[in-house]
Amino acid sequence: MRKSVFPLALAATVLAVTGCNSQNQARKDEASKGTEAVKQAGDKTIAAGLDQNSSFFKAAKAAGLDATLAGPGPYTVIVPDDAAFGKLPQGTMDSWMKPESRAELTRVMTYHILPGTVLAADIGKAIDDGKGKAVLATMGGGTLTATREGDKIVLADSDGHKATMAATDETLANGVIHRVDAVLMPGKASA
Amino acid sequence: MMKWMFAAGAAALAISSPVQADKGGHGGKGQGAQQAQANRGGGQKQARSGHGGGDRQVSAKHGGGDRQVRAARSDHGSGQAHKMHFAQTDNRGRGNDRVKTESHGNHARVAGIDDNRGHGHGRDDVVRVRDHGNRMADFSGNKVFRVRDVDRGVVRFRDVDRDDLFVRRLGYGAGGCPPGLAKKAVACVPPGQAARFVGQPLIAATRFAALDPMPRSFNNLFWDNDDYYYRYGGGYVYRVDRDRDMISGLIPLFGAALIGQPLGQNFINPYNQPSYYSAFYPNSPYDCHQYGYGYVYETDCMTGMVEDVIPTYAYGYGVGQIMPSSYSYYNVPYAYRSSFADNDDYYYRYAPGAIYQVDRSSALISSVAALLTGGLTVGQPLPMGYSAYNVPLAYRSSYYDTPDMLYRYDNGYIYGINPQTRVVSNVAYVVV
Numbered sequence: 001m002r003k004s005v006f007p008l009a010l011a012a013t014v015l016a017v018t019g020c021n022s023q024n025q026a027r028k029d030e031a032s033k034g035t036e037a038v039k040q041a042g043d044k045t046i047a048a049g050l051d052q053n054s055s056f057f058k059a060a061k062a063a064g065l066d067a068t069l070a071g072p073g074p075y076t077v078i079v080p081d082d083a084a085f086g087k088l089p090q091g092t093m094d095s096w097m098k099p100e101s102r103a104e105l106t107r108v109m110t111y112h113i114l115p116g117t118v119l120a121a122d123i124g125k126a127i128d129d130g131k132g133k134a135v136l137a138t139m140g141g142g143t144l145t146a147t148r149e150g151d152k153i154v155l156a157d158s159d160g161h162k163a164t165m166a167a168t169d170e171t172l173a174n175g176v177i178h179r180v181d182a183v184l185m186p187g188k189a190s191a
Numbered sequence: 192m193m194k195w196m197f198a199a200g201a202a203a204l205a206i207s208s209p210v211q212a213d214k215g216g217h218g219g220k221g222q223g224a225q226q227a228q229a230n231r232g233g234g235q236k237q238a239r240s241g242h243g244g245g246d247r248q249v250s251a252k253h254g255g256g257d258r259q260v261r262a263a264r265s266d267h268g269s270g271q272a273h274k275m276h277f278a279q280t281d282n283r284g285r286g287n288d289r290v291k292t293e294s295h296g297n298h299a300r301v302a303g304i305d306d307n308r309g310h311g312h313g314r315d316d317v318v319r320v321r322d323h324g325n326r327m328a329d330f331s332g333n334k335v336f337r338v339r340d341v342d343r344g345v346v347r348f349r350d351v352d353r354d355d356l357f358v359r360r361l362g363y364g365a366g367g368c369p370p371g372l373a374k375k376a377v378a379c380v381p382p383g384q385a386a387r388f389v390g391q392p393l394i395a396a397t398r399f400a401a402l403d404p405m406p407r408s409f410n411n412l413f414w415d416n417d418d419y420y421y422r423y424g425g426g427y428v429y430r431v432d433r434d435r436d437m438i439s440g441l442i443p444l445f446g447a448a449l450i451g452q453p454l455g456q457n458f459i460n461p462y463n464q465p466s467y468y469s470a471f472y473p474n475s476p477y478d479c480h481q482y483g484y485g486y487v488y489e490t491d492c493m494t495g496m497v498e499d500v501i502p503t504y505a506y507g508y509g510v511g512q513i514m515p516s517s518y519s520y521y522n523v524p525y526a527y528r529s530s531f532a533d534n535d536d537y538y539y540r541y542a543p544g545a546i547y548q549v550d551r552s553s554a555l556i557s558s559v560a561a562l563l564t565g566g567l568t569v570g571q572p573l574p575m576g577y578s579a580y581n582v583p584l585a586y587r588s589s590y591y592d593t594p595d596m597l598y599r600y601d602n603g604y605i606y607g608i609n610p611q612t613r614v615v616s617n618v619a620y621v622v623v
Contacts, residue, residue: 024593031587038584067548067558072530074583074600075562099428115564116581116600126579137576139562146579171584 034119037171045070046077049172055085055093056112062097063106065113073174075139076114078155080163080183088183110140111157111186117176120168123153142186155180158187388438393422393431396438402429453495459483524563526603526621531560567601573613577601583622590619 047070050057056079060066069075085093096105114136123146126134134146136155145156153165163182170177388396396402402422404415415421419439422429430440460483474480479492489498522541523531531539537548539560546561567573577599582590590598590605597608598619605620 024591027591027593028588031584031589031591034584034587064556064558065562068545068560068562071561072527073561076581110562113562114581115562115602117583118579118581122580130578134578135575136579137564137574139564141565143576176584
């Protein structure tokens with residue numbers, strides 16, 4: 001009896017182990033793609049990768065965060081496009097540019113920066129693991145909620161306003177940029 | 192037969208072991224060896240947690256910034272109350288504390304009001320201050336005293352001039368005022384006076400303190416335009432209306448020098464108050480808190496005198512502000528030291544939430560060199576918000592999620608997390 005079961009068990013073990021191995025290999029291959037992308041980015045930092053005339057970069061500069069995005073990260077930066085800034089209430093950008101509003105502007109900007117390198121696929125996997133919803137921590141301390149809508153990933157701020165991810169995984173030396181179509185707002189500071 | 196079975200068994204084991212090796216958990220590197228700090232709260236004030244950011248969902252313990260109440264209060268003829276207010280904390284988020292959040296949000300602050308209006312430097316109080324856990328300063332009335340510095344296990348003693356230390360701790364040059372103004376007879380503009388400048392011609396202020404254009408490194412923070420320009424001096428930035436050459440507004444650059452003074456209304460601005468404000472700065476019958484321009488002012492409810500000033504870096508980042516007292520030595524976390532070393536133009540200091548680049552000539556924070564989160568702690572659950580895999584691309588081939596181990600990056604470290612318990616089990620790698 002033992003004679004006939006053991007080889008079967010051994011074969012099963014070997015098969016299972018090989019299966020695990022190939023899964024890990026797939027992950028390794030995926031990872032090496034990322035390493036390639038970083039190599040291709042060379043020295044270009046997130047700050048250099050942003051359009052210097054864009055509203056986002058101007059806001060980052062006013063908050064003193066442009067140097068931050070040129071430093072070691074890595075950071076994952078959610079960049080709303082200019083149209084998104086245009087949708088903000090009249091005068092918001094102007095008031096943000098004033099030194100007195102720096103705290104408010106910094107809160108908004110750091111709400112768009114995540115720690116580490118989070119690719120769109122990583123967010124997707126987190127959404128799937130979380131049964132449809134994933135919570136992402138931001139540098140400012142608040143959180144974003146990620147969900148899927150169709151084939152796009154949507155990020156929502158604490159008020160529920162949504163920003164859809166358009167171009168993703170723009171890889172640079174110190175992180176990645178994902179472009180979205182709306183400005184996310186951290187929760188109101190309590191009085 | 193037995194031998195064959197044994198060999199097969201060995202082979203099976205041999206096949207399975209490479210899979211184990213792939214996990215790449217190095218473990219043990221930089222594991223938080225710091226002790227959770229003891230609660231030292233003495234005196235009339237209870238230990239208060241530091242402001243590590245209320246909605247940082249990292250850890251409930253935010254490293255109570257212990258405060259001890261002023262040792263003595265003496266009234267001088269000038270009518271100003273001298274307050275000695277000092278804080279005790281064990282560690283302030285040094286390099287390898289990043290793996291623990293207990294150390295977060297501590298502020299070791301020594302603020303001494305030396306009577307820098309020229310009435311003499313008498314101080315009768317014998318005060319022992321212990322800040323940062325590895326610096327001991329003995330202010331037992333001597334002008335020059337020994338400071339013991341423990342830096343990476345090396346104990347050094349140096350003699351420090353007490354007055355020099357105090358003014359440096361306040362963040363300013365000689366005279367307790369922003370650098371460059373010590374030569375003036377009235378080096379610092381009293382806050383009440385500064386407030387009265389608003390609406391007055393610029394010359395009213397220049398009579399009191401030399402005003403300079405903003406240092407170049409701050410051009411993007413305070414830039415002159417067609418409507419107004421900025422001048423800086425006496426501890427404030429003045430916005431001057433071009434057409435009328437009148438001061439239209441002022442932005443206070445410091446908070447620490449207000450200790451012992453009544454809190455002027457112009458410092459108070461409840462807008463942009465952090466969300467954690469009420470939780471961390473509750474008002475008591477003795478302490479009334481006010482918020483303005485990135486600082487929390489703790490005042491005595493009865494007299495209105497400022498007792499303490501806490502910069503709220505979590506939301507203000509203090510760019511353009513004077514790096515406050517107690518950040519006078521290099522304290523950048525180890526993972527970042529190779530990137531940020533002090534040089535002739537700038538020095539770098541860590542405060543909760545960021546590593547700051549400080550302009551040497553003005554002691555103003557010129558930029559945020561790096562953003563930091565609240566940190567992960569080995570032994571604590573993975574906070575909500577780290578659900579997505581975020582290891583830097585260059586390390587992904589070594590540290591990828593498997594059913595046995597998850598990896599997350601935070602503040603220069605790659606952490607291993609137990610997938611079943613979601614507890615941070617070890618530091619897998621230090622990205623230096």
